[in-house]
Amino acid sequence: MRFSILVLESPYQRQAADSAYRFARAVLEKGHQIRGIFFYMNGVHNANKYQKPPGERNLGTLWTQLQQEHNLDFVACIAASTWRGMNEDLALPGFRIAGLGQLALMIQESDRLVTFGG
Amino acid sequence: MRFSILVLESPYQRQAADSAYRFARAVLEKGHQIRGIFFYMNGVHNANKYQKPPGERNLGTLWTQLQQEHNLDFVACIAASTWRGMNEDLALPGFRIAGLGQLALMIQESDRLVTFGG
Amino acid sequence: MSAEAMKKVLVVMRHAPYGTFYAFEGLQTLLIMGAYELDLGVAFVDDGVYVITRNQNPKALQVKQVAQTFPALPDFEVHRFYVLEDSLKERGLTLDDLVIQPQVIDRAALAALFEEHAAVLPF
Amino acid sequence: MSAEAMKKVLVVMRHAPYGTFYAFEGLQTLLIMGAYELDLGVAFVDDGVYVITRNQNPKALQVKQVAQTFPALPDFEVHRFYVLEDSLKERGLTLDDLVIQPQVIDRAALAALFEEHAAVLPF
Amino acid sequence: MLYTVNKSPFASPNLERCLQVAPAGSPILLYEDGVYAAAAGTAFEERLHAALQAHPIYALQSDLEARGLSNLVEGVRVITYEDFVDLVIEHNVVPWL
């Protein structure tokens, strides 16, 4: 079965981004597919390459590893990024910045959409 | 009377940062002093110099203007910034990045602390 | 693509406007996704009914008015609107207080609506 | 500076741990601010009582355990701890369930506590 | 103390919890989504009416206007940000976030 995931919150303020990451891992570990993960609203802060939580899981690094291991499609919403000061230069490898249309495509091409938010 | 303000949320997800800005403006318009504004937790995203909400108030610009007009002390917490990928290079003019001790000093040297959060 | 083949997506608005930006971002989602081959609906539930009340004026907040865009949504291929009856009543609101006239549904109808949709997007 | 001249600051924990990071950041605040000339107290109210419950194990979440640091706070010059009686009762908790033994206070005492403090920091 | 509440009474128990703690006479300020508690005709009106017997209750004008709320529970005092500043000068703040 093919999943897409929508993330609406930044790391380190609310648990949503952590939950989304763990859900994504579990989907892949069970042998299912992820069509894409769309980072929207404060979710775009997940892509920040300078985040560095001392002595804890770095959610940015975890996302990038997950993306690279499984060649996933990670999209940070371009509008939400522009509002919040996220851009290509600040983004971790594996994240692309593109429009909400990508979320529409993910929904079209998935069996399930699961949203994690505030 | 001397105020300090604590901001716990980023712009554009919840109203807290907008409310803090308007409260700060009102304090100054009434002729009172602001000892400092401390940006903590997701509040550090207020300092992001690339934020660009199309056709709306740019809270980063508004903060910078306010800081410059009144020579205020704006501090983004260094720990919260490190976690979230905020740093000197990404920060707007007028924001400095420093420790929670600055919040302690603000509290010591103010008559009132007002917190705006999620 | 025929309407029957289009995937049904329901945006559920449950947050009041302005205090958070969920309603604003849900609206952006509706405006964009209508351009894709999706059969879009939107349901106003709990504080989400406040998203479409009349007379909103956020000029002093310097943010965009949210409600005014909803009447234009049919031009963006969003044609199905629902509001939970109990949510209106709890807030003392009637359809006259709203900028659009969604179909008023009860809780059982809302649950049935969820069943009909391939994806439910919460805002 | 004498204790009498020190400004009294009350950190109020009202959020449960882990679902949000308010409790974690409130704790960081206590750890740092004790080094300054402030007379610090902390009150656990509503879901904030869950911040100091025993047996927390967030290893699977890969985040730091919050409760375990509270017993060390006196070393950081935080000496006053309060918990709202009704908040404990509502959650079926007693002092035995907590990692520290705050002073149990009722609502009137909490309100009086607010009055005594120069600043109230909500987390 | 000035107790401030920024959440809708339909989405959060914060105002109710705050009212249980605030001693009679303490002013309550509703702002952001907290102003929905001031709207007349809702299921919360009776609770707010009771609270008004014990507390001065203020609601922030710009937040009311943004949300299109003009028909308010009788007794609620509409104030500006400048009045908010005056209240904070008069009373220290308990932010019930």
Next chain:
Amino acid sequence: MLYTVNKSPFASPNLERCLQVAPAGSPILLYEDGVYAAAAGTAFEERLHAALQAHPIYALQSDLEARGLSNLVEGVRVITYEDFVDLVIEHNVVPWL
């Protein structure tokens, strides 16, 4: 549909609202701070007990463990993230955020 709830029942009406909408038989998943609803001995226990007559109710193990919750309302089923994935495969999701 699988209804998912991530807020504490003491800090949000979300679980109550969700239960009012979810038809009998629909599974409910508690995760993040939502797992506090599964704790035994709280003021919410009776409500959850009633809900268990109508719904299978699941709580996420890692979120329970993080919060030190092991004494749960009888009938709540503790599941892993992998079980969560299975539930989503079986049922489409209504996230009651």
